[in-house]
Amino acid sequence: MRKSIQKMVLTVLLLSMAGLIAFTAGNRYIHFMPRNRKETIQSQKIQLHDWVSEPAAASFYQIGRFVTNHFSEVLSKHSTPFISLSHTIQDSIKTMNMLTHFIQKQNPAIPRDVAAQEAAAFMRYSTKYGAPLDLVVAVANTESHFNPDARSSYGAAGVMQVTWRIHENLLRANGIHSEKELYTADKGIAAGCLLISRYLRAYGSPEKALGRYYGGSASVYWGRVSKNLSKLQRYRPKNHL
Numbered sequence: 001m002r003k004s005i006q007k008m009v010l011t012v013l014l015l016s017m018a019g020l021i022a023f024t025a026g027n028r029y030i031h032f033m034p035r036n037r038k039e040t041i042q043s044q045k046i047q048l049h050d051w052v053s054e055p056a057a058a059s060f061y062q063i064g065r066f067v068t069n070h071f072s073e074v075l076s077k078h079s080t081p082f083i084s085l086s087h088t089i090q091d092s093i094k095t096m097n098m099l100t101h102f103i104q105k106q107n108p109a110i111p112r113d114v115a116a117q118e119a120a121a122f123m124r125y126s127t128k129y130g131a132p133l134d135l136v137v138a139v140a141n142t143e144s145h146f147n148p149d150a151r152s153s154y155g156a157a158g159v160m161q162v163t164w165r166i167h168e169n170l171l172r173a174n175g176i177h178s179e180k181e182l183y184t185a186d187k188g189i190a191a192g193c194l195l196i197s198r199y200l201r202a203y204g205s206p207e208k209a210l211g212r213y214y215g216g217s218a219s220v221y222w223g224r225v226s227k228n229l230s231k232l233q234r235y236r237p238k239n240h241l
Contacts, residue, residue, distance in 0.1 A: 129193045142228050160182075
């Protein structure tokens with residue numbers, strides 16, 4: 001019985017993710033129907049490796065993994081797993097959509113597919129490492145204005161402005177194998193979430209933890225991050241639809 005429920009819910013999950021991909025990609029990446037009756041479905045066939053290589057599709061693949069990782073826990077803890085999973089998916093969709101738009105509002109130069117990748121990475125790695133989602137998004141806004149190509153004169157790289165020469169051993173131990181990877185939305189945000197989560201555990205308070213992350217005055221940096229945190233929290237109620 002449990003296996004049957006799992007299969008049914010996974011089917012719903014996959015269909016939901018497919019709808020998300022089509023929406024976010026702006027229907028530019030996926031074409032299921034032939035242009036005329038003479039064309040065959042075979043001519044419109046899409047290879048899986050091509051599909052997941054598209055930036056927007058790849059970002060929703062990450063969200064699919066994020067939701068699926070919580071699937072077993074939902075089933076074990078709730079007597080109404082379908083309703084619980086449905087709410088999880090809906091909340092993830094809302095948060096994903098809100099973050100994507102927020103990133104572009106803060107930095108209009110960020111393309112939509114990149115903003116979607118960043119939103120997916122924020123959700124995935126804040127959950128994986130136990131760092132508050134709003135906090136890591138505010139740090140990213142403070143550090144780079146969500147620019148994945150950002151590099152400081154000190155050598156800090158990517159969205160979260162992580163310095164490779166300082167954290168190389170830790171990053172390698174957690175699946176980030178080169179400085180180049182810090183310039184990708186996925187690995188750059190993973191690195192930042194990893195560090196923030198460690199500093200939060202070590203120092204207890206967000207202000208002290210972020211002071212360590214920044215490597216300077218905790219009060220000054222906390223003031224800057226707080227402003228961006230407030231921007232996100234004001235934006236959320238109006239746009240988390």
